[in-house]
Amino acid sequence: MPRKSTNVDMTAMCDVAFLLLTFFMLATKFKPDEPVTVVTPNSISDIPLPDDDIMLITVDPKGRIFFSVDNQNVRENIIRDVSEYKGLNLDEKQIKAFKYGSSVGVPFNQLKSYLSMNGAEQKDIDKTTAGVPVDTVADSETNELGAWIRIARNNNPKIRIAIKADSDATYPEVQKVIKTLEGWKIFKFNLITGLKAIPQGTAAYEASMGRAPKE
């Protein structure tokens, strides 16, 4: 028998690979850079988080607060207002660092030095920082989260609030965030949760199946 060639034509494989690659490039979004890992509790609610105009308040298991806004132009305006309001005199490099960065979890007095650091140093600070200071009175001097919220709303009145808190965060910490929001007359906000299936035999299950709830 004449010797057959063992050279396989890889063109098809190459096509498949680039098709998959194109799918992933077009249909997905980069995971947002988070300073701290938060495991949210699950709920049956399947309302997706809106795409834009979101202010994200992250609460980690130890109760530390981190603050972020999604739109980069709004971020730039916010940090300029903060710099003016608190007299921080941030230079352009630090403003750019905030604009392109992710969540911030340092008090105002450490903000200037935090924004001067590079990514790895910022990650180190994020591990040990105490978070944005907050308490139950919305407009007190020590409630810096209240100040961030006020400045963010001034720059984007349509902004919506999303709270991403860890399952093990104690209720008093989350209560401080909620009281701060209520102090600024924000009564409608979203809690980011994982998705869990609707338990069978309950009113919500019957409603999801399109049947009238059992009486």
Place this chain on the structure above:
Amino acid sequence: MAEMDVSSGGGHKKGPGVKKGKKLSTRVDLTPMVDLGFLLITFFMYTTTMSKPKTMEINMPFKDDKIKVDDSKIKASTALTVLLSKDHRIYYYEGLADDPNNPPNVQVTYFKPKDGIRDVIIDKEKKVDALKQQGALTATDKMTVLIKPDENSTYEDLVNILDEMSINDVRVYAIVDITPVDKEFITATEGANGG
């Protein structure tokens, strides 16, 4: 191993003074291209996400320091008070405990699918419906749940109880600050049950 045969048909491009005398077969090995493709796919698989995070919408009741909140509009017979405490425990009682001479019967339960808080809520719904049948309540009166988390409860407890509200289709509920009276109920029940 991977190849593409792009042997030119004898130099049809007339370059300046370059003439290919011999026919050169150029076999391009495509293996690195495929490797690169899969490497990029793996990168995108790990660093991106297809699903947007899901949220739960919360509407807190309107609060203003200058306007006094009128709590007395809640009818005690429609009310179920739920106290969230440590270790994911739930203490509950019917009514508002507004009569100091008549302390409510405080019971303990957990977030179990069976014999847990869900059954308590469903039972209370049935009682409220029965009262409506008897005429003691009007058709507009709905079962009201007051959620009072204490300082030892976690955020997960709060989300779970709010989820139970939506699972059982409870329309009227509120997250309220826990009162010292309620805290006493908790310590008394803990003492009776051994902590």
